[in-house]
Amino acid sequence: MRFLRDNGLTIALLLAFFASMTGMAYSGWGHENHELTRHHLPAIGFVAYITxxxxxxxxxxxxxxxxxxxxxxxxxxxxxxxxxxxxxxxxxxxxxxxxDKEPPPxxxxxxxxxxxxxxxxxxxxxxxxxxxxxxxxxxxxxxxxxxxxxxxxxxxxxxxxxxxxxxxxxxxxxxxxxxxxxxxxxxxxxxxxxxxxxxxxxxxxxx
Structure with missing residues (x-):
């Protein structure tokens, strides 16, 4: 548990990053397929979208x-x-x-x-x-x-x-x-x- 305490800020931000990335990927996929449908084109799969x-x-x-x-x-x-x-x-x-006038080491x-x-x-x-x-x-x-x-x-x-x-x-x-x-x-x-x-x-x- 000491590891979590000592690195809590980085861990929390990385979890927020991955959650946001997931939200971006799925919402972007939905938007992309909506645009494709509007242009009478076939929808694409999730993997195809994130690549x-x-x-x-x-x-x-x-x-x-x-x-x-x-x-x-x-x-x-x-x-x-x-x-x-x-x-x-x-x-x-x-x-x-x-x-700072002190010369660097x-x-x-x-x-x-x-x-x-x-x-x-x-x-x-x-x-x-x-x-x-x-x-x-x-x-x-x-x-x-x-x-x-x-x-x-x-x-x-x-x-x-x-x-x-x-x-x-x-x-x-x-x-x-x-x-x-x-x-x-x-x-x-x-x-x-x-x-x-x-x-x-x-x-x-x-x-």
Whole structure:
């Protein structure tokens, strides 16, 4: 039981992830078959749907925005400030963040010192590519079904549909992160490391 206690946060989030993934798969399958029926096409099975370009396009489209949000957040909070927010370094404290004058330990390489941002950035790039290729395949399948001209991968890179799919998620991630940063100035949640102490003044920066 100690394992569950020590890893409860990750376990709870992974369970929520798998539950949401299941809901996405089954509801997406139902929606896909509804659209096929509207176009007088035969319905597809569940396995066929979760291995289709439409499913992977939607999946990577969302993952892409999440990794972008987290990578950007990790990098920006190392250099920029928001006075009063629990999500920011104190701009007047020269012992933290990018103002740290102490040289890094020689045993730590530049890659290791920036590994969190690099890992999240890499996951964003991989998800972006997964979204692009799946969305491109889905677009061409839809175009072929309607007797329209298919596009090359290079041409699809300038397609409004692909960028709409990306930007509609990116904007929400950046806005929600900015909201969290500002809300943490004035609002509290007792016991959460993402919140300042309940008694802390609004102008206190950091936890």
């Amino acid at each position: 289709s370009e439409n499913f992977f396009s939607a999946l990577f489209e969302n993952w892409e925005s999440e990794w972008l949000q987290m990578a950007t957040y990790v990098v920006l909070t190392a250099y920029l400030f928001q006075r009063g927010s629990s999500e920011s370094h104190d701009p007047d404290d020269n012992s933290t963040g990018s103002t 020689r045993s730590h390489s530049w890659i290791y010192e920036h590994s969190l941002g690099l890992a999240l950035g890499l996951l964003f790039v991989l998800s972006f590519l997964g979204h692009f290729f799946a969305s491109h395949s889905a677009y061409n399948s839809d175009a072929a079904a309607h007797g329209e001209t298919v596009q090359s991968a290079l041409a699809y890179l300038g397609n409004a549909r692909f960028w709409f799919e990306s930007f509609q998620n990116w904007q929400s991630e950046f806005f929600s992160t900015a909201t969290l940063i500002v809300f943490s100035i004035f609002l509290r949640y007792r016991g959460s490391p993402e919140s300042k102490p309940v008694e802390a003044p609004d102008n206190q920066t950091g936890n």
